[in-house]
């Protein structure tokens with residue numbers, strides 16, 4: 001039975017459960033459940049604090065886990081990223097009152113409040129900056145107003161929390177984060193676990209592809225086929241079938257959903273007709 005750590009709350013929990021459900025795994029019915037078994041897929045899920053997941057996975061007690069890249073790096077645990085999942089995207093940045101600091105070099109001698117002490121201490125040391133770090137559990141933006149620190153280092157997504165606190169970012173992002181699948185560094189010796197992990201990753205990759213691609217079908221004249229195929233090259237190569245009407249073919253290819261409308265316009269301009277897109281519900285590449 002594959003043992004998988006999942007986030008039990010916060011920004012990662014809902015989207016992770018949704019993705020696993022789409023991948024065909026059973027999920028807990030109540031947010032108080034700490035552990036469930038999915039007997040059909042031979043998987044056991046443990047719902048843990050997102051911050052603790054890298055520690056459990058690095059200990060080898062759980063085979064893999066879903067957490068945030070920033071949380072993995074902050075923990076310093078012996079675990080590695082094996083698949084990015086595209087949700088809970090955020091940046092991690094320094095911020096302060098507009099007058100306080102213009103660049104990271106200005107942070108010398110200041111106090112930085114953060115929930116991510118590991119990332120911040122390492123980053124400051126790498127940059128040769130001497131600043132002290134104060135650990136806070138959350139709502140870090142308020143630390144400046146209340147005089148606990150002059151600078152904060154925190155997760156920034158829309159920037160609303162910073163704006164509301166009258167703060168501005170300093171310098172470039174310290175890191176870009178998203179939800180990821182992790183496993184213990186150096187794991188992979190056990191063939192049975194390895195094949196189950198491989199199947200789990202293929203299922204999640206299938207969900208990612210189904211979310212980012214649509215299937216496109218259209219009819220076009222044979223003379224236009226090369227130009228049409230250049231617009232819709234598909235992942236491997238498009239399927240081309242003859243139509244009953246001579247001189248016409250039907251083409252089928254996967255296209256990125258974000259580009260579907262532009263591609264449909266371009267195909268129409270080429271003379272293609274009966275252009276359809278349909279959702280992909282699941283896939284194995």
Ligand SMILES: Nc1ncnc2c1ncn2[C@@H]1O[C@H](COP(=O)(O)OP(=O)(O)OP(=O)(O)O)[C@@H](O)[C@H]1O
Pocket residue numbers: 009010011012050051067068069070071088089090138155157177178179
């Ligand atoms: N507003 C946000 N938008 C996108 N991702 C976020 C946001 N806040 C936190 N994250 C990401 O979620 C993960 C942190 O999860 P965690 O559950 O610890 O914090 P949280 O979502 O802020 O929840 P809470 O603070 O309520 O416990 C990190 O990877 C972080 O980058």
Ligand SMILES: O=P(O)(O)OC[C@H]1O[C@H](OP(=O)(O)OP(=O)(O)O)[C@H](O)[C@@H]1O
Pocket residue numbers: 137138139140141154155156157158159160161162
């Ligand atoms: O840029 P934004 O879109 O505003 O998102 C970033 C904010 O979201 C998270 O806070 P959360 O609500 O989880 O509270 P917390 O600070 O207590 O963790 C994070 O810690 C930031 O404060």
Ligand SMILES: [Mg+2]
Pocket residue numbers: 138
């Ligand atoms: Mg938070």
